[in-house]
Amino acid sequence: MILFIDDEYRRVKPYIEELELSGYQVEFKDNLDDALNFWEERKQEINLIVLDIMMPIGNNFDESAQQEAECGLKTGIYFYNKYLKSKDTPVILFTHLSDVNIPDNEDNQFFLFKKLDYLPYEFVQKVTAILKQNCYLK
Structure with a gap:
């Protein structure tokens, strides 16, 4: 499953x-x-985020999270660092922003630009390659 x-x-x-047309559950x-x-409820089923x-x-995060996420400008990076960075699940940081400071690429973290670098079919190809690399697809 892809979250x-x-x-x-x-x-x-x-x-x-x-x-979904390529057979992925999203x-x-x-x-x-x-x-x-x-x-938290279904992380064992998630192969990629x-x-x-x-x-x-979001509402469940405190004021320090708001500051760390720069009032929404870097929310995904905050969420990645806080909850996903040390996990085995691969993460694609997918954005149209080119001027944000992205964490260095790690084994399970990838950075892709929306619409600039990837058309939908190219995005699926990249997802498939990541899942194969992480042994979720044969």
């Missing part, structure tokens, strides 16, 4: 549809509160 976290469904809908969450709850960088921080 896709982004606050603007209309912008990522083509990527989600292409993933669970979409448009806010971090729902995404965190879903992650696609995470937007700029989105509202």
